[in-house]
Amino acid sequence: MEPVILDETVAQLRSALQRNDLSQASQIVEALRPADQADLFQDLDDLQQKQLLPKLNPADAADIFEELYDEDAAELAVQLPLSTLIRIVNEMEPDEAADLLDDLTPQQAEPILAKIKAANRVKKLIPYEDDTAGGLMTAVAVAIERRMTADQAIEAIRGWHPNDEFTYYLFPTDRLGRLVGTISLRQLIIAPRNKPIAEIMDADVVYVTYDTDQEDCADLMLRYDLLALPVVDENSVLLGIITVDDLVDVIQEEASEDIQRLGGAEPLNRAYLDTNIFSIIQKRIGWLFMLFGTATLTGWVMDLYADQIEAVLALTIFIPMLIGTGGNAGSQTTATIIRAIAVGDVEWADGFWVWWQEFRVGMILGICMGIVAFCLAYLWVGDAKLAITVAVSIMVIVLWSTGAGSLLPLIATRLGIDPTVVSGPVMSTLVDATGLFIYFNIAKVVLAI
């Protein structure tokens, strides 16, 4: 495997652009694969992008547009001359063209729609929400009817535009356009030439309606290892097909969202370095303030036990360690459970067993940590009672954190809340306040203060 883009290529492109040699620059870009073209293109500044794009072969420019983040594509599109933009949109796949036009204002989209060739197919795709099956699917170019013979179907395939998205599976319909089955190209090839599709196809087909959430579509495709998922309307009429590359994009997008939310930030949905800092701040500040608010709870608990702290000042030394360990034990549990929910290993009905599993894990972890904490605290402050306080506290806190960490994601899912939202920072902050409460109460009893 060689490096994806050679540094040499980047240097050549930069030098061609500096010499204002746009035809050499476009040759360099056109020699690359689409993903590499988009990568290289994004390294250019706005002015260079605007200069280069009209010089490129429209098919290559269309590939670049398809690889860009939605917002970047829309910003770039409105800066191009209308005629260039129309040539490019003409080469885009209908679902990608619809996404782009949907991100423009109606005034901007109107003149483009009026001129492009696949206007009817693109127009049909615009009304669907981006994150539903309708928004993901690409419109079917040519229908395969179940009464066709294998030979007629192959003839129909010959007529498809080479740019149309194509899948290994085809979805035969009846005369009213209603989905009736699925057939692979392999089945089609090896079938006797005159056999009707209806006799070759598999009538057991997994499908979704246009308003199905994209995550549910991805789950279905993953579960049944589908390379293509047909989308129908209320009357079972075939509207389009979701292809596996769309599925992969959805999985990546959902993983990005989960990971960013676990860190306590709302997902950015575009390239990090291209994101405006105010947009980044906006995605983070809400959470920070909310957690700041709940963190004052922790301060309030400390204030509540000010007498105990004053009596045994050494209690404070162990505060960060105790709440840190509680937070960590809780985060470990939530991360595991969130993932188990996401991949379908665990659901609400398993609640008791999940808690029981974590109770035993928390018990053993708590005892181990407690023993070490006792030794550590005793060596540090040389006070056996204080060491016992710390050891017992850490046991109870770990047990409590693993328990809460196991149930919170399940409860969130049950209530229809994304479980990643309750984990990470929220979990830590919750455990901080309750952990201190546990610690000071154990201190009151053991140290008799």
Place this chain on the structure above:
Amino acid sequence: MEPVILDETVAQLRSALQRNDLSQASQIVEALRPADQADLFQDLDDLQQKQLLPKLNPADAADIFEELYDEDAAELAVQLPLSTLIRIVNEMEPDEAADLLDDLTPQQAEPILAKIKAANRVKKLIPYEDDTAGGLMTAVAVAIERRMTADQAIEAIRGWHPNDEFTYYLFPTDRLGRLVGTISLRQLIIAPRNKPIAEIMDADVVYVTYDTDQEDCADLMLRYDLLALPVVDENSVLLGIITVDDLVDVIQEEASEDIQRLGGAEPLNRAYLDTNIFSIIQKRIGWLFMLFGTATLTGWVMDLYADQIEAVLALTIFIPMLIGTGGNAGSQTTATIIRAIAVGDVEWADGFWVWWQEFRVGMILGICMGIVAFCLAYLWVGDAKLAITVAVSIMVIVLWSTGAGSLLPLIATRLGIDPTVVSGPVMSTLVDATGLFIYFNIAKVVLAI
């Protein structure tokens, strides 16, 4: 979209098993799709699984084995009669069969390998590491040679076993078996019958060698939207093909690992409720103790400033809030940067720009949080100097956390460490200790203690 398995089906299966009516039970299972079969099957206890499996159609049993987690499949396999197991392995795809046999001891695998039909193909796949291209690929059943005509190639496809994994793309070779290009089934279908493959195929083909890491394979397939990725040896001889369903599994597996590591736990790699609690503990305790160790650093910092704490006891009230906010601001940044690295938006060379972006974000967030913290602290303790201490500290801590959070994942990646490992809990613990250090030093200056 209907629910994947109806509760009714589960109830029917349970009642059939209670009546010991294994033939009805196997009928119920066989009517389902493979993923649902595996799901239902996993709900049964060990004894029921062992009873039911030999009664199932071997092809269905093979599907179930392919859907199980590796360890579960191996455990189940050794409990079956050898003849049953051979019938099942015979129906498995060669790459899945090789994975299963690799998880058994050589003594257990030997008699199975001696009897299965595709022994040669399976044997070839065993030596490759699970997480490399060789471990992911499936061996090619029949080669398409470049001198064949389109018609001869279609004839060769007709001869393939219906169970063989099949892809939309085929990979023609020369007479020595070396990869020379790629051709889609569609190109094959629409080509003139007597045209040689060499004239229809696309000679520009993306491939990997057998020892390529699975994550790199997934990146390539994602980047270039590949449905199949050919795997070759040192001499460019085609060994096998990685299919898109393997890719999807890799993406899911990597996302699981990232999410569990972000929570500070090592990935489980099998179904949560089937995982032994000691195995869960083992995945967590190392991290917990390491973080416990670094958390004592925080205690040590507090001990160091015991005089300041004694002088102004109210300082302690704000400790959890300050270190919590620092940890949260840092986690937000690391999560964003880790994801930006994973999807290829950001790399080591962008280090300065990433830091600069986060510096500005941290500055603005810090000022906002500082203003609110000042008001809050002043209202709470009524001491303007203490309120200034808290406000300035939170500003500096947020700036420091976002900065550290932006660079740590990049540095980790540069050093070849998985960036998820440095984030989450590690980040919080690091920021806890340094945050306190910042706080007490600002307190010393502002409060003159």
